[in-house]
Amino acid sequence: MxxxxxxxxxxxxxxxxxxxxxxxxxxxxxxxxxxxxxxxxxxxxxxxxxxxxxxxxxxxxxxxxxxxxxxxxxxxLEDKNGNLHPLQQSFIDEFAFQCGFCTSGMILSAKALLDENPNPTDAEIIDHLDGNICRCTGYLPILKAVRTAATAMENYS
Amino acid sequence: MTPLNRFEIHQPATITEASRMLLEHGEEGGCYAGGTELLLALRHRALQYQHLVDIKVIPGLNSIQAANDWIDIGAACTHRDIERSPLIREKLPVVAEMESHVANVRVRASGTIGGNLCFAEPHSDPATLLLALEAVVRTEGESGARELRVDELINGAYSNSLEPGELLTSIHIPVLLPVQRAAYVKYQIRERPALGLAVVLDTPDGGATISQARIAIGCLCPFPRRSAAAEEMLRGSREEVEALIPQAAEVLADDAELIDDNEGAADYKRHLLGVFLRRAVARALDGA
The missing domain is CATH 3.10.20.30 (Beta-grasp domain)
Structure with a gap:
């Protein structure tokens, strides 16, 4: 088919x-x-x-x-000029990955959250990303990266 | 990536056509309602279907309707549809709350309520709560329409009582009466819950006394169930009921055929029942 x-x-x-x-x-x-x-x-x-x-x-x-x-x-996710999406940039800036294997999934999952809820609480971010597993970072940098991206996206638009 | 064995997908236009397709393919055919559990079973060759009947494409199976005292949820509604439904949030918040914690966001976006109930995975959250809410599932098949309680539909681990060619079409849930309080609690440290526990308590005086209790447990036994003996114990003043919780939990455990599995040993689950029955009663009465 x-x-x-x-x-x-x-x-x-x-x-x-x-x-x-x-x-x-x-x-x-x-x-x-x-x-x-x-x-x-x-x-x-x-x-x-x-x-x-x-x-x-x-x-x-x-x-x-x-x-x-x-x-x-x-x-x-990057725009037509090759600029990274704010979530991609924030994952780099906040050291939110080490081996990087979970990162695509983390970023796309976080994008779904921010598109629906541009200013989530920490509890909402943790709840939403509950099903994305990272074995390197310990999650705190990921939480911080999502917060940073939320702020960047707010300022951008 | 582990490939799936080959199968064909069929797109019925009506429930009758879906039923006919399932009958035609017999043991080689299965319902495909979202795939979150089915595709795993196919990948591990626990099920081997050559024909999948995609019931999601049948018009009308994904609606949510309400009247004064009931809500009807179409079998092909996803967990997310239910979690986000304004009707369910208003009329049966305990169902919306339970659905918002099923598995993870990805499973909730594709998995359906009908698929969840028919697959009868022992760790299903919806089945346990729906049993306590005395929901009824509606089915259609060659021999007509039926209404089944959840404990009539689910008759074993991964086992349901549907006849060949019979489809679950909707779930009919009575809305709680003003005197009823409900809560669903679960405990989970890995991907599947070790315990699910639902209570519906009738309290005519705002929580001071309980005139009737329903308790359903799941995950720690092969399929969700209630215990009349345990429910009988949770009647009386709140003080009396709370004093009897440890004994009621023992009765629940005795009646439940607790199992040892990846989520824990049976004696550990017996302990969990005591802890979470107390929490469920408190959450139902205090809302916290």
Missing amino acids: TVEFQLNGEPVSVAIEPRHTLAEVLTRKLRLTGTKVSCEAEVCGACTVLVDGLPVSSCTYLAYEARGKNVVTIEG
Whole structure:
């Protein structure tokens, strides 16, 4: 079957089998390797991408489900001039990653939160990111990075 | 990445067509309602379906409707739909609150309430609360429509009582009476809860006495259940009820077939029941 969807703002049309996950299609067929797969059980959050603005585990989400929808991966966050998204910049500035494997998922999950709730409390950030696991940072720099990005996005707009 | 075995996806236009598709494919076919649990089972070859019937594309299965004394939730509503529904937040906040803590944001965005109940994963939060709320699930199949209580639908770990070709279409939940207070508490240190516990308490005098109690427990046993004997003990003045909580928790534990699993040993779960029954009663009565 063929699925058509918007990928990072551009229309794509790709031949898939019903059994293919969105992560397989993104990383293998479309060669967007910023999406990372770890637990394959919707627990770790590394493979998080946004579908119509909502975070999903692309490892356990059929590419079939993306038909007609709007998919955003980490590759779609910088603007047309190559400027990093405020969340990407704040993760760098606050040292919110070490090995970086969870980072794409963390940033996309945080983007879903900030798009819906531009000024979240710490409790809201922690609650929202509860399903994204990082084994390097201890989470405090990540919390700080999301707060910093929220402030930057507020000032920007 | 571990690939899934090959399957076809079918898109029924109506419940009747979905039912026919499931009957046609028999053991080789299954309902696909969100995939958050099904796809894991397929990946690990715990289930092997060659045909998935996508019930999410059937119009009308994802609506939430309310009347004065009940709410109807379509089987294909996601946990997020329920968590965010203004109707449910207003009329059954205990359900919205429970849904807002199911798994994680990603699972809540794709997983559906109907899929959750039919899959009957022992660690389901919704099943335990819906049992205490005396919700009824509506089904449609070849032999007509049925209404089942949650403990009639779920008859074992990963097991439901639906007949071949029968689909769960909606969940019908009575809204709490003005004298009723409800709470759902859970305890979790890993990805799945070790305990889920729901109480619905009837208190005609603002919490001073409890005239009737319903208690449902889940996660620590193969499927959610109530205990009439434990419920009987939680009647009387608040003081009397609170004094009997340790004994009621023992009765709940005795009735529940507690299991040893990744979330803890049975004797640990017995201990948790005492702690969380007290917390659930306090939360229901004090709202905190």
